[in-house]
Amino acid sequence: MNTAFAPWQQAVYEQMAGALDAGRLGHGLMFQGPARLGKIAVAERLARRVLCTDRRGDGEPCGQCRDCRLLDAGSHPDFQKVSFIPTRDGTKLRTEIVIEQIRRLSEQLALTPQYGVAQVAIIDPADAINPSAANALLKTLEEPVPGRYLWLVTAYPGRLPATIRSRCQKFEFRLPPREQALAWLQAQGHGAAVATDALDAARGHPGLAHGWIEGGELGLRREVRADLDAITAGRLAVVATAQRWVADEHADLRLRFAADLAVEAAANRLTDPMRARSLAAWFDRANRARDLLRTTVRADLVVVELLMAWRAGESKHATKHATTRQGIDA
Ligand SMILES: [Zn+2]
The missing domain is CATH 1.20.272 (Zinc Finger, Delta Prime; domain 3)
Incomplete structure (x- = not known):
């Protein structure tokens, strides 16, 4: 479960974990930066850090307590992920996050955590919330409850209303320096020449370069x-x-x-x-x-x-x- 992060993920994670441990982590967070840099993986690890009830000496989730096991199973009652749901006829996924989803989320966040620690909700991709859902979300952000975390993951923060952005603490995922990106690509098993080629094609984006080699x-x-x-x-x-x-x-x-x-x-x-x-x-x-x-x-x-x-x-x-x-x- 605690798979190694790429250096650019690790950097943001440490920043967030530091803020969490120091009690400086806000209610609303924004995970922003280009797609395919592993933002969701960082959000999920941070959720474990919040919800684990038996953290290791270094503060990392233990991987064994009831909370960690429920998170592994995808059934922790205090952890929610909001993304695209199927359309009414169930033939495909919607292309927006709609108000009913945000209402349900807000109701849930208003409840006491089932296991007493905190509640974490991740919205991904947050830029897909439609205008009425955004209004509902704004209400939730405006009335923060202690121990409730609402995390917005987006590659296009500019598409979110400024009123929402201004209420979130922002964490930025950035393209790493070239040497670091190349080293990471090679660590994924790609030869130096292919890695260089792909990284150039992807304009320095290692996640995209990796995807392009594989795909x-x-x-x-x-x-x-x-x-x-x-x-x-x-x-x-x-x-x-x-x-x-x-x-x-x-x-x-x-x-x-x-x-x-x-x-x-x-x-x-x-x-x-x-x-x-x-x-x-x-x-x-x-x-x-x-x-x-x-x-x-x-x-x-x-x-x-x-x-x-x-x-x-x-x-x-x-x-x-x-x-x-x-x-x-x-
Ligand atoms: Zn644990």
């Missing part, structure tokens, strides 16, 4: 790079490539990767400001295409236009260089 997205990124190169070289037809890019559920990710690769290419062409500018424009275009893909516009046509623009930009660049070279040669 095959890194391979998809390599394919996108190879496709763009082949289009530049005239070895690949634009229309067929566009059709292939939108043929499965990864169209959006391909465009995201393509946009990233344009930024990377621009960074490598700082000596050619014209091309760097046109790559920046293409980056914007790729992101607009991602938005369009969420509409009813025909996806393949959107991508055809985008790839045509890529080919045009790259060939103009090639021609310009050819001309310059001729000029020098002459």
Whole structure:
């Protein structure tokens, strides 16, 4: 149960545990920072630290008392987790956290803890609460009861009403320094080259990089790079490539990767400001295409236009260089 934290998790956990032990932990907490950095795991460990009735010498939960065992079993009466519940017909999950859930939570928090220590409730993702649920939640936050903890987990704190944010003590999860992220990725069993590649692709986010290696997205990124190169070289037809890019559920990710690769290419062409500018424009275009893909516009046509623009930009660049070279040669 007490699996080792990544260093960035450990840092936040220690900060929170210190506040808890010193009696400085507020009623409402916000666990904020990018998705896939392990915020929930930290919240759950902290909940154990709060609810365990036989903590070890170092303050960590014992893992053996009744509270710890009930937490392991997911049936501790003083611990609640609020997330998406199934829709009325039960066919899928709702995409919002609704007022009934927050009402039930508030009722529960108003009760005396069953085992006498405290009550902990986690809302994840807190940014998914809809406006009426947010109002109900605000009431609960405004009337804190001692020994009740309400923790909001979110990757998008800005989506929560300011009135809620202002009532929470904030703990920020941050992307770790590159060396630390690489060391962690290697400790997960990834080779140095793959780890570096994935970390670059994920813009320094180790959790995302790990997920992308495991899930095959890194391979998809390599394919996108190879496709763009082949289009530049005239070895690949634009229309067929566009059709292939939108043929499965990864169209959006391909465009995201393509946009990233344009930024990377621009960074490598700082000596050619014209091309760097046109790559920046293409980056914007790729992101607009991602938005369009969420509409009813025909996806393949959107991508055809985008790839045509890529080919045009790259060939103009090639021609310009050819001309310059001729000029020098002459
Ligand atoms: Zn315990």
